[in-house]
Amino acid sequence: NRKPIIAIDGPAGAGKSTVAKLVAQELGLLYLDTGAMYRGIAWVVQTANVALTDDRAIAELARQADIDLRPHATDAKQLLQVFVNGVDVTTAIRSKDVTSKVSAIAAQPMVREILVSQQQALGKSGGIVMEGRDIGTHVFPDAEIKVFLTASVQERAKRRHAELVAQSMGLSNGEPVEDITVIAEAIQTRDDLDTTRTVSPLRKADDAITVDTDGRSINDVVTVIVDLYIAKV
Numbered sequence: 001n002r003k004p005i006i007a008i009d010g011p012a013g014a015g016k017s018t019v020a021k022l023v024a025q026e027l028g029l030l031y032l033d034t035g036a037m038y039r040g041i042a043w044v045v046q047t048a049n050v051a052l053t054d055d056r057a058i059a060e061l062a063r064q065a066d067i068d069l070r071p072h073a074t075d076a077k078q079l080l081q082v083f084v085n086g087v088d089v090t091t092a093i094r095s096k097d098v099t100s101k102v103s104a105i106a107a108q109p110m111v112r113e114i115l116v117s118q119q120q121a122l123g124k125s126g127g128i129v130m131e132g133r134d135i136g137t138h139v140f141p142d143a144e145i146k147v148f149l150t151a152s153v154q155e156r157a158k159r160r161h162a163e164l165v166a167q168s169m170g171l172s173n174g175e176p177v178e179d180i181t182v183i184a185e186a187i188q189t190r191d192d193l194d195t196t197r198t199v200s201p202l203r204k205a206d207d208a209i210t211v212d213t214d215g216r217s218i219n220d221v222v223t224v225i226v227d228l229y230i231a232k233v
């Protein structure tokens, strides 16, 4: 019998990846970070030096891209390891440069068509936690559990800042950590692009449950979602 799909959507930096990964681990489900796929395409576009306005070239790169998301080989606590065309881009797709370009690329209808069909293929047997912007509204409108994860921009910027500081003390990617205000602006810009695009913009599905993570612990949020799943099976 087919296991349910958990769709987790929400704005940038709401904690979707952390929460989705833990929910999947706890319930023994697959986990798919669809944002990593859009980031993978943004990385290809950047590496190929293609202009963000060149829809045709971008669609072609997206069509040819071999995106491979794997559970981390050496550290299960890490998020997925991401390979694009055989290159390990796990760190590269989190760079400021890729982050600032990804929303423009994700707004292109052809890019979405290509990635959404891959996401639907990966999730069709169920038993998966899929996170992104349009999972509950578009990729799996029939998902059994839909969560809309939010937090204030200030809170999200604060968390992202702490994450970047922690990263720069460990495996640094060589980028200086920006101020919280600068990070907040970048998050706001990405939210604006993601909510106003024409094709499947970021919005809460009518039947999604909103979970506001302001002032809530990760464990708390994970438990809420795990309980929603248990109630369904």
Ligand code: C5P
Pocket: 012, 013, 034, 035, 036, 038, 039, 102, 103, 104, 106, 107, 131, 132, 133, 134, 135, 190, 194
């Ligand atoms: O989740 P993450 O912040 O890594 O996603 C990066 C970007 O990819 C988002 O800002 C959005 O533009 C795009 N995205 C999307 N649809 C999804 C997941 C991500 O458009 N399902």
